[in-house]
Amino acid sequence: MIGGRNGYTPADDSPFANRIFDPAAVDHFYDAPEQVKRMLMDYYGSTNYSVVDLDVIQALYRRMYQEKVLGQERLRFMHASRVVDLVEDADRVRVTVEFLPTGERTAFEVDAVVCATGYRSSDPLQLLGELGEHCLRREDGQLQVERDYRVTTGGDVRCGIYVQGPTEHTHGISSTLLSNTAVRAGEIARSLTHAAAPALAG
Known part of the structure; x- marks a missing residue:
């Protein structure tokens, strides 16, 4: 394992941290100023991103x-390091790794390389074709999304467009969790039902 840290970071699944996934926390996040949203995402990143269960970390370290100790080192962690070169042969890969504090480089051969570099969510409007042009964006280019997960559209769009997932910038870190899908789906269903309900004469 080659990475910038000393090893893996434990996932924070403590009861207090998990409150960030409650529907009430989504309400608070949605209404918060942008700088507070960024602060909260930084605070709670260890609940969902680049983290590993503590028992797995301990098992890896013991191994x-x-x-x-036995002189049979197969599992190796290269911390504060980065890959600077890869050369692929017929059945091997030559990897050159730089130790960042000193600049020292080490080359070795492996059977395969797995790049666990994370991902970025794709733009959901790519799925909508020309209709996507009627969806509004914020100043930072992100999609404008209402609290009920409905995309904000121009006045000429009469239908509702809802998104599940790419709303972390508006709804917080729970937006990408599968465990919260039912809650989000329920909120979308209520929004659809409310929008379709006929107006009652007073």
Whole structure:
């Protein structure tokens, strides 16, 4: 494992941290100023991003330590490092790694390289074709989304367009969690039902 940290970061699944996934927390996040939203995302990143369960980390460390003591090192962690070169042969890959504090480089051969670099959500408007041009964006280019997950559109659009997932910038870190899908779907269903209900004469 080659990375900038000393190893893996434990996932924060403590009860207090998990409150960030409650529907009430989504309300608070949605109404918060942008700088507060960024602060909250920084605070709670360890609940969902680049983190590993603590028991897995401990098992990996024990295995690494045992292999080192026995002189049979197969599991190796190269911290504060980055890959600077890859050369692929017929059945091997030559990897050059730089240790960032000193600039020292180490080359070795492996069977395969897995790049676990994360991902960025795709733009959901790509699925809408020309209709996407009627969806409004914020100043930072992100999609404008209402609290009920409805995309904000121009006045000429009469239908509702709802999104599930790419709303972290407006609804917080729970937006991408599968465990919250039912809650989001329920809110969207209520919004659709309310929008379709006939107006009652007073």
